Amino acid sequence: MARSSPLRLLILGGTTEASDLARAVAGDARFAPLLSLAGVTRRPLPQPVPLRIGGFGGAAGLAEFLRAEGIGALVDATHPFAAAMTRQALAAAAETGTPLLRLERPPWRPVPGDDWREHATPEALAAALGPAPRRVFLTVGRKDLAAFRAAPWHDYLIRSVDPPPAEALPPRARVIVDTGPFAPEAELALLREARIEVLVAKNSGGTAVAAKLAAARALGLPVHLLARPAAPPGLGAVAEAGAALDWLARRHAGTERGA
Incomplete structure (x- = not known):
């Protein structure tokens, strides 16, 4: 029996989970993957699948890309705080x-002692830090x-992963440019060395930068966290690349049956 054509897959990436999924589908004959990065990080890590860098021009541009490239499945594995991209993916998927x-790691949850x-x-x-001067670890x-x-x-x-623009910095700031994971x-x-009194971070989840917590x-x-934006209604989601791979396998199987 002739082999079915591979499922054209677009992964919207920029996260550890996106890279995990790219590794999972790399070399798998069932899939023809393309990993897309927004281009925010100056030196993205090498990836095991074909890569594109840059935006799409909003939901309409992404929809046109999906049509032009014959994309059969879309996985949004962007950062938990990339809410605009997730909304655009949902709109483009609905149109086409x-x-x-959605492939998204769970948020952090407090444990006893937090x-x-x-x-x-x-x-x-920023307002929650109060009027008294404090030494803040800001991430x-x-x-x-x-x-x-x-x-x-x-x-x-x-x-920060990349150097922040000077105009964005508060006046009493020292910058460390570094990328996790951190021990x-x-x-x-x-x-201890910086005599930090309060930690400020996004509730990004995952393990790469959780050691600061x-x-x-x-x-x-004390820890002050930026809460995640609410997920759009009607968006199916999983937390791990393995579950996303299972979902893709079912999409491929449906393609084989002519679905």
């Missing part, structure tokens, strides 16, 4: 009838740094 799955508060906006995070990403310029009396230790003992040493717990530090 493309099966869509002193956590969640806030809806970066501005609320919210480049796009949300500007909100902390409204609280210039704090001393900020900022860690627990190194995070603990960093917080354990370090804050060990030191009894």
Whole structure:
């Protein structure tokens, strides 16, 4: 019997989960994958599947790309805070009838010993630090740094994958450019050396940068987290690449049956 054609797969990436899925489908004859990155990170890691970099031009542009490339399945594995891209993926999938799955790691949950508060906006995070000067470990990403310029009396230790633009930085800031994963003992040493009094982060989930939370717990530090945006209604989601692969296998099987 003749082999069925591979399922054309578009992975919207930029996360560990997207890379995990790319490795899972690489070399699998059932799939013809393409991994798409927004181009935000200056030096993306090598990937085991074909790669495209850059935006699509909104939902309409993504829909046109899905049609032009004959994409048979779309996996949105963008960052949990890339809400605009997720909305565009949902709209483009609906317009073109493309099966869509969201691959998203679970958020962090507090455990005994944690002193956590969640806030809806970066501005609320900055305000929550209070009027008294504090030493802040700030790990919210480049796009949300500007909100902390409204609280210039704090001393900020900022860690970012790429150097933030100078105009986004609060005045009393020191920047560390680094990429996880980070070891627990190194995070603990960093917080002690910098005499950090409060940790501010996004509730990104995952393990690569979770060690800072354990370090804050060990030191009894308060943690202020930016809450995740609400997921669009009607969007199916899984938490691991293995579950996404199972979903893709079912899509491929449906293609083989002529579905």
